Amino acid sequence: MSDSVKAAYEATDDYEVRVRTHELYSVAEGSWGEWLVGQLPREGVRAVLDVGCGTGGILRLIAAAGIGERWVGVDQSEAMVEKAQGLAGEAGLSIEFRQGDILDPPRGEERFDLICACHMLYHVADLDATLSNCVRLLAPGGRFVATTNSRDTMNPYFAEVESALAERFPEINIEPAPDRCFSLENGAEFLVRHFDHIELRVRRDAFRFPSPEPWAAYLKSGRHLDMPSDHTDDEWAEVAGMIDRIAQEQCAGGELVVPKVAGMFLCTGARGEG
Numbered sequence: 631m632s633d634s635v636k637a638a639y640e641a642t643d644d645y646e647v648r649v650r651t652h653e654l655y656s657v658a659e660g661s662w663g664e665w666l667v668g669q670l671p672r673e674g675v676r677a678v679l680d681v682g683c684g685t686g687g688i689l690r691l692i693a694a695a696g697i698g699e700r701w702v703g704v705d706q707s708e709a710m711v712e713k714a715q716g717l718a719g720e721a722g723l724s725i726e727f728r729q730g731d732i733l734d735p736p737r738g739e740e741r742f743d744l745i746c747a748c749h750m751l752y753h754v755a756d757l758d759a760t761l762s763n764c765v766r767l768l769a770p771g772g773r774f775v776a777t778t779n780s781r782d783t784m785n786p787y788f789a790e791v792e793s794a795l796a797e798r799f800p801e802i803n804i805e806p807a808p809d810r811c812f813s814l815e816n817g818a819e820f821l822v823r824h825f826d827h828i829e830l831r832v833r834r835d836a837f838r839f840p841s842p843e844p845w846a847a848y849l850k851s852g853r854h855l856d857m858p859s860d861h862t863d864d865e866w867a868e869v870a871g872m873i874d875r876i877a878q879e880q881c882a883g884g885e886l887v888v889p890k891v892a893g894m895f896l897c898t899g900a901r902g903e904g
């Protein structure tokens with residue numbers, strides 16, 4: 631796992647800024663999580679695994695919707711797992727959370743009827759190894775769901791920020807490169823090596839920001855993913871200032887609408903399952 635992914639999720643704060651921004655400023659009816667859970671298969675699903683589960687929001691919705699009867703969430707970050715355990719407990723849901731890297735899964739007999747990898751495959755260094763591990767953890771006939779963003783999500787606004795930063799700090803290298811980064815556009819190319827049937831379902835939404843601050847906060851929550859891992863606080867202060875200025879310009883009309891596109895791949899017919 632890259633140092634930047636480790637640093638980005640070592641604490642839950644930045645991730646939670648993004649989750650809250652989606653909750654507060656999205657225009658579509660219903661939340662992303664509700665949409666996703668509404669797309670998931672129910673029949674024949676008993677054991678559910680969510681890899682890279684973050685603070686467990688999707689798994690709580692899955693459990694609350696009565697999809698399956700046993701739920702396990704795995705995340706490489708101790709802080710995410712701790713928070714997920716607390717939130718599931720508060721919600722009165724019996725979900726097991728474990729700290730672990732999907733690239734190094736346990737070798738036991740445990741198998742799952744539904745495995746979800748939500749907005750995490752774009753972080754893994756070895757997509758084929760990750761997908762092989764997921765396939766190995768699937769029960770016969772099991773389903774795999776991978777969610778991610780469109781390459782164009784939040785553009786042109788996000789791209790404008792990225793290119794301004796790349797111009798000022800050429801050493802900022804957003805990894806992995808777009809052609810290696812698991813997206814709605816290229817995801818099927820990776821999945822087809824592991825599954826016979828792949829169905830893509832897309833959801834279009836937008837942020838509507840009444841002022842630049844929440845958009846700037848969202849952009850700044852990517853600090854550890856976007857900056858080189860050895861960046862200094864001074865360099866970050868300069869980048870944060872640039873982000874504030876760009877967000878202000880983009881929101882000069884008094885309101886900013888940022889389109890966003892995400893979706894899911896529903897995969898069946900795992901090769902070498904069980």
Ligand SMILES: C[S@@+](CC[C@H](N)C(=O)[O-])C[C@H]1O[C@@H](n2cnc3c(N)ncnc32)[C@H](O)[C@@H]1O
Nearest residue numbers: 639682683684705706707731732748749750753
């Ligand atoms: C963008 S967050 C998504 C969290 C959650 N799935 C969601 O959709 O809200 C990515 C999560 O994947 C986790 N992650 C990244 N690489 C991982 C790996 N190799 N194994 C396990 N978890 C990983 C991170 O720690 C982080 O919590």
